[in-house]
Amino acid sequence: MTIHHTKGIVLRSVKYGETSVIVTIYTELFGTQSYIVNGVRTTSKKGSSKANMFQPGALLDMQVYHNELKNLQRIKEYRWAHLYQNIFFDVMKNAAALFMVELLQKTLKQPEANQDLYLFIEDAFIHLDEAKGQAIGNFPLFFALHLATIYGFRLNDEYTSEAHYLDLQEGEFTSEHPVHPHFLDNPYSYITSQLLKVMHPEELNQIPLNQETRRVLLHAFQTFYVLHVPDFGTLKTLPVLQEVLS
Template structure:
């Protein structure tokens, strides 16, 4: 079986047997894949340290065996692709990262490569790790909006004073009050337009938002995903994130 070198972002890790884990990883080369990793949960310090590398949001460098006919692959070697300075220890950044991971779990379905999407996601976690001030609280909003763009059901940023309603169902700003309940009006529609204009995450520091505004926008963006992603459900990390950002 061929060995491939790929980077990957850990999405989920489940204990398996006495010492193993089954991990779901979004890889640069193969999209979403599941791997069985043996011997990383032994009682020795060596084992437990390795298990930490498979916590959600970890960025790994891997040598993997890949067989298109198998649902469960194996990892030959793994190491940190990047060692976060803050995400695993800072409460706010960790809550934001886990929200981002859950959003990915619910939307990344295909086991196929998409290098642009992979690099966008990797870049987002690296920027979150470095983020300061307002940017930390705004990061989940930025990520949710721009991830949708990568998937192809983006919100069209055509906000003007004449089109103050954001129709989440149609994905566009309109002049008329929508007849359904899935919309945002001022000031939330305007703020969404400002977030859509952000090209570099550090620009998020220039959008000061309070707790109530973030809460309203996060709920609305979840509704947007529910409307556009089949079987999306609800985000379990959302109440935790809102509590921490409060």
């Protein structure tokens, strides 16, 4: 079996047997893959440090065995691709990261690789780790909007003073009041337009939002995903994120 070098972000980790885990990782080379990792849940200090590497959101550099015919792969070697300074320890950043991970769990339906998508995800988590001030609370909003763009069902940013309704079903700004309830009006439609214009996460500091505004937008963006991703359901991390951001 061939060995490949790839980076990946951990999406889920489930205990298996006495000392093992089965991890779901979105890899740069193969898209979403499941791996069995033995001996990482031992009582020794070394074992616990290994298990920490498979927390959701962890960025790993791996040598992996890959067999197209198997659903469960194996990892030969692994190490940190990026060692976070804050995400696993800072309550607010951790809540944002877990929200982002769940959004990925619910939307990465196919195993196919997509390097642009992988690089966007990796870059986003590194920037969240480094974020300061307003940018931390705004980060989940930024991530949800720009992830949709890569998936191909982006919101068209054509907001004007006339076209101030954001139709979440159609994914566009319109001057016509939508006949369904899935839309945003000012100030929320305008703020969404501002978030869509953000090209670098540091710019999020220039968009001061309060708790209530973030709450409305997070629920609206969840609705947007429900309308465009089959079987999306609801985000379990959303209430936790809102509580932490309050």
